[in-house]
Every structure is written in C-alpha cells, then in structure tokens.
Amino acid sequence: MEATFVNPDTKSSGSKVALAGKIISALCVLFLLFDALGKVFKESHHMEGSTALGWPADQVQSIGIALLISTIIYVIPRTAILGAILITGYLGGAIAIMVRVGQPLYFAAIFGVLVWAGLYLRDEKLRELIPFKK
Structure with a gap:
C-alpha cells in the first residue's frame, strides 16, 4: 500500500486558474450572446452598426445565427475548442x-485572445x- 501526498497549494492554484478561465469565458460568452441575439432579433x-460597416441588412440575421451557434458550441465543454475556432473565424x-472601412481593429483582436x-x-x-512552460 502506497501513500500519496497532494500538495494543497498545487490543487488550489489549479482551481484558481480554472476559475479565472471560467470568468474570462463567461464574460466573453455574455458579450457574444448580446451581439448574436441583437443581430438575430434585428x-x-x-x-445600424452592421449596415454602416457594409453588411447587407438581409444578411445581418444570418451572421447573428452563425455567431450564436459558434457561441453555444464554445460553451459546451466537449466542443469548446471547435467553438473557439469558429469564433476566431468570426x-x-x-x-x-x-480594416476595409478604416475602423480600429484592436477590439476584435483582443477579444479573440480573451x-x-x-x-x-x-x-x-x-x-x-x-x-507555455515545462
């Protein structure tokens, strides 16, 4: 019989990391849902914002549906990586x-990183x- 000792600091730091990730993800999901549902429900x-950027008004709802599906896929743990890839594409x-309309692009880039x-x-x-480290 072997005894295994668990370092409590390692366990709590791992859960703190996961909690931080859940908080960041939750904030991202809230914003993505707000954006997607605003487009879906027109x-x-x-x-106005989408058409000002050059999107045809009849396509804004489709874009919102694509974002909504991607966000739902991101929320499900088993498919979260696929969701992140789809959101990155969006x-x-x-x-x-x-870039095409000459607006600042940093928000979308930072959001993708988040x-x-x-x-x-x-x-x-x-x-x-x-x-990132071994």
Whole structure:
C-alpha cells in the first residue's frame, strides 16, 4: 500500500486558474450572446452598426445565427475548442471588415485572445497540449 501526498497549494492554484478561465469565458460568452441575439432579433442598433460597416441588412440575421451557434458550441465543454475556432473565424471576418472601412481593429483582436485565454485557463487538456512552460 502506497501513500500519496497532494500538495494543497498545487490543487488550489489549479482551481484558481480554472476559475479565472471560467470568468474570462463567461464574460466573453455574455458579450457574444448580446451581439448574436441583437443581430438575430434585428435590434435597431445592431442593424445600424452592421449596415454602416457594409453588411447587407438581409444578411445581418444570418451572421447573428452563425455567431450564436459558434457561441453555444464554445460553451459546451466537449466542443469548446471547435467553438473557439469558429469564433476566431468570426472575429477574423470582423477584423477584415474593420480594416476595409478604416475602423480600429484592436477590439476584435483582443477579444479573440480573451476567448482563447479563457478556454486555455479552464481546460487542463488544452494546457497540456500547448504548454507555455515545462
């Protein structure tokens, strides 16, 4: 029979990392849901903003549905990585549009980093796959 000792600091720091990731992810998800649902339900501010960026008004709802599906996939733990990839594609399109119309693109870029940071911190398998230190 072997005794195994668990360092309580390691266990609590791991849970703190995961908690930080969940908080970052939750904030990202709230914003993404706000944006997606505004587009899906054709809220006037979302429609005005999207058409000002050059999106055809009849396509804004489809874009919102794509973002909503991507966000739902991101929330489900088993499919979170696929969701992050889809959201990254969505944000890549947002960056391209911002460059085309001459608007600042830093928000979409930083938001993409936050989506992945939240997932990285809350998903131990992803941290093992992409270690920043050994």
